[in-house]
Amino acid sequence: MRIALAALSIALAIFFGSKLGNLIMRNLSKFGRSFASKLAEIVKYFLIILGVVVAFSILSLDVIVLTGVSIGIFIVLLVSLRDVFSNYAGEIYLRVRRPFDEGDFIKIGRISGRVVSINSQDVELVSVKGERIVVPNQFFLKYPVVNVSSTTPSSIELKVIFKDVVPEEARKMVMETLNEIRPELFEEPKIVSISTKNGKTEVDLSLSVVNQQKTRWLIGRLSKGLYDRGVEVEIE
Amino acid sequence: MDVSVVFPSRNREKYVRRAVRTAFKARHVKEVIVVDGGSSDKTVDVALKEGAKVIVQSNLVYPGKGVAMRDGAYLSSGDVVVFVDIDIANLTPQFIEKLYAPIMRGEAEFVKGCYERAAGRVTELVAKPLLRMFYPELAKFKQPLSGEIAGLRKVFYQVEFESGWGVDVGLLIDLYKRGVKIAEVNLGFKEHDMKPLNALTDMAYQVAEAILKRAIRDGKIDELWAREYISTIGKMDLGEVGFA
């Protein structure tokens, strides 16, 4: 009789776990299917474990020891995997609250970049220099995130430093090179100022771009353009 | 390889839930897509609740089966795309798995499903005779107009989709011409409402058009003769039935 009741307890736990899992899937799929399925799995297995504990108690097995061991294992897991659980909690926060979406440009602390993907443990960004940055989700629970998504163009300020080139010549070469890259810019490029310092000619430029990730490419293109004109420069 | 299951659908609220759940139970299925033909019932809402991806077909033409299939193929991300009618009463995961099994085994790149039911009228009276005339190699297919098909996604991107009822036979001919490995699998019995006779006229015409267009394209009919004939067919004075 007890064995039958214990078996029933486990069977009911599996049944309700499955039903609750499906309910979670149906209602939380809108936040992401894989996210919902993970949560459904956790709830399902939690109920099954509960069913097993109840079955053990029905069979008058030493539930206290079992419960104690379970709690012990749970605490060890919680401590050793706290970052994992924190990151998972961060994912829940990001899915429900949606402070940003894929494609948005965000700043968190000193890190900034465009969001490539929101994952269960982390968020992947691409910086303006094209670097891939991975931010653990728990950071979004602790630090403010600024969504600076903007489709308006931003200015890139560059300083081109020529050695042994007079200002007029430097201006001419810069203008010619800028004309070549003009199709990539949002507006006409501006030479803000030209000055000489310690025998070097410094040309300050302001370039307007929509895609901030273009910066590195522009610097490379500018260097190449000037190199093709016979000068080596530093660009800051 | 993973699978995308696509259900072209219009006002099929009472079938959607079961169809989507059944499809998700089939092995290797990563996504279920419902392409809606502008339903006025809750087809879209139910599909979304069940976790299907939904899109409304790009052009609300009737019949828009081909438009829906094209959109389903374009939206899918699985390696294999399976098209199934949403209102099959006896749909099971095994039914769906049978369709793409030859592809998974590497035996085919495109699969037509056939089933044990009374032969379709348009199939027997229009499609098969025309295929025998112009594409005898394809006349062996039991159900060349079958809407249950599966194929590697890349294969669907090689061809154009007819917008109407000619889509299934059009795909069969075009993929055959491209040398794609084609197989036919028996799916067993399909419980499905058949169209009344008066609804078949358009279907018959479009199926015939799809085959004849391709026959012209492939040089099996003289193009000039065909164009002249087709352009005057509506103006022909058929006369009256007389007595000898």
Place this chain on the structure above:
Amino acid sequence: MRSVAVGGGHLAYFAIKALEEMDPNGKIIVIEFTSEKVEMLKKTFPFAEAVLLSIEEVEDYVSGNRFLIDVLVSATDSDALNLRYAKHAIKSGVPIVIAILNNPLNEPIFVKEGVKYVINPYKTITSKIKEVVGKFRVNVVYEFSKVDGGIYALKVENSKTLRKVKSFILKNDSPFFVLSADKRIRTCSVEDIQIGDVVYISCHDREVRGLLKRMGG
């Protein structure tokens, strides 16, 4: 700036024209899937670069050029393809991604999938017909793309509507102008709005929703 338009058909035509008008010195790339269409595009848009790619190659192209593309407009004749390309471009970090709809019923689906800028060319049909025939209470004249709001036309047919409109404008401090029955366009104070006027109000979507509901919009 570098703009990429996918599709060279009916919808894309107007998008490409707009891009060229905005930035005549910019770089426009148009992608199509058949060589005949690419040849046609070269003649229609001599200022643009026409590129032949297969359906699957477009995503690789966008990924490969994601640091350079400023704007991507997906305007093929398939909403499924437009959605796919738009989502891929957003994920790749393209800053401005615009999808043009073939079927206006797909607008909520695109928005739900995270495509912020969706152009529904058919919205104009409704508002223009209402404007021409003139039998309406509320007409959504224009919706902004970057802000949740727009310009709404409210027809003042009776004293009850007049009261509602005046109270709305005062409560929300909304800018407005009036098209009076004698076809004069005028700015005026709230007190000078009369029965028979059509009041064009600009405000946020959340402010006007309640009013639209009450007025049967």
